[in-house]
Amino acid sequence: PELSEETPAEMVKMTKSKTFQAYLPNCHRTYSCIHCRAHLANHDELISKASGLLSDLMNYFLTKMSFQGSQGRAYLFNSVVNVGCGPAEERVLLTGLHAVADIYCENCKTTLGWKYEHAFESSQKYKEGKFIIELAHMIKDNGWE
Numbered sequence: 547p548e549l550s551e552e553t554p555a556e557m558v559k560m561t562k563s564k565t566f567q568a569y570l571p572n573c574h575r576t577y578s579c580i581h582c583r584a585h586l587a588n589h590d591e592l593i594s595k596a597s598g599l600l601s602d603l604m605n606y607f608l609t610k611m612s613f614q615g616s617q618g619r620a621y622l623f624n625s626v627v628n629v630g631c632g633p634a635e636e637r638v639l640l641t642g643l644h645a646v647a648d649i650y651c652e653n654c655k656t657t658l659g660w661k662y663e664h665a666f667e668s669s670q671k672y673k674e675g676k677f678i679i680e681l682a683h684m685i686k687d688n689g690w691e
Contacts, residue, residue, distance in 0.1 A: 568628055576588055578687045582653045592624075622676055629652060634663040659680050661675070
């Protein structure tokens with residue numbers, strides 16, 4: 547098993563065990579499932595942490611908005627690991643009509659949030675293909691101090 551040097555989503559170490567899991571590199575701050583500690587996302591994949599002038603303006607806007615899940619605040623990520631996806635369905639959320647699919651931890655099967663499959667309003671298109679994970683279901687791991 548080796549680490550890939552491609553995109554952050556591909557920077558995972560694969561292992562064989564009873565259940566498939568991807569392990570994010572220890573050198574990065576990560577978010578893990580609070581229930582079983584399976585890695586879920588690299589901090590660099592958090593939408594509000596992009597860089598560049600345009601991204602800085604977008605970050606300012608995004609950090610002023612609060613993503614809400616059914617159990618409180620949530621974070622929006624570009625990519626995640628160790629997550630399964632259910633079937634897409636249309637839901638009316640606080641920001642309008644979206645086609646979303648519930649996502650769950652592949653290890654412990656806890657529902658974590660959802661994936662935006664389609665946004666019907668043009669102002670919400672940036673969410674398509676992105677993932678919401680509720681803070682109630684994740685913890686910070688690796689180098690947050």
